[in-house]
Amino acid sequence: MTSDGSAEHLSPALRTEALEQLLTERGLVDPDAMDRLITRYETNVGPLNGAKVVARAWTDPAYRRRLLDDGTAAIGELGFGGPQGECIVVVENTATTHNVVVCTLCSCYPWPVLGLPPSWYKDPAYRARIVREPRTVLSEMGLELPGDVQIIVRDSTSEVRWLVLPERPAGTEGLTEEQLVPLVTRDAMVGVAKVEAP
């Protein structure tokens, strides 16, 4: 808080650069290692990981049970883990129950399976409104749910990161796990969309 006065005049880019220099001089960060970390999150760690988890759960009933029982462990079976993945809880969307995820206080998000959150997820309007009027917000985002579908808003806490296991769309019974992966979108795994059959 003590830095606020100066932050008015110095751009966040300058403060960030200054901070990185100071931390580098103290041996606390290695810029090259940071380059690799950032590249990993920009290119490798993303919703494709979660899509693989979902497709496996759709095609392997035993895996689906393990996933709903202990998300972190079952996700780890596919090689995904790391920061923000320590306590992932997976909830299943069905024809009668629809889960949607938010972090009302900041922007907690299951990085290992979804990557870093999109801007709308961090936006104050989404964070406030999805709790108060989820059906309206989902409708605005293009998801019309029948009136008899129960909506459950899952608010991340300091520990839990939620992942939605979307409903497998009708008409995909003949598809293999590999064919199902590209159908699964990030938005469906946050619960603001459904997975559509191809």
Add this chain to the structure above:
Amino acid sequence: MTAPLSVEGPAAPPRSNGELVFAEPWESRAFGMAVTLYEEGVFTWQGFQAALIARIAAWEAAPAEGECWSYYRHWLGALEDVLTGGGTVSAGEVTARAQALARRPTGHDHAHGHEHDHPDDHPH
């Protein structure tokens, strides 16, 4: 505690299923510093998260006039809060260094074409 995060396989890059995660380069550096320092045990994630929540709550209670919502601005503020709170750096030295960087002669940044041999804007 390096996390096994890489993805094998030839499938489409995850960005095709999402969007660019950082709007500006400094956002990625602020992100990278927080994750690196957490992994080194400089602070706990709970501590950082509490600082982030406090920064966001303060802004939402009284948005700065004329200042658009910027998630990573709060992220950076939270990072400075935990580092100054823990004595790792002082707010004054961050400000002093940032002011020194601001005084760099023009031509340092991308405004002038003759500096094309510096693709990165951070020191190595």
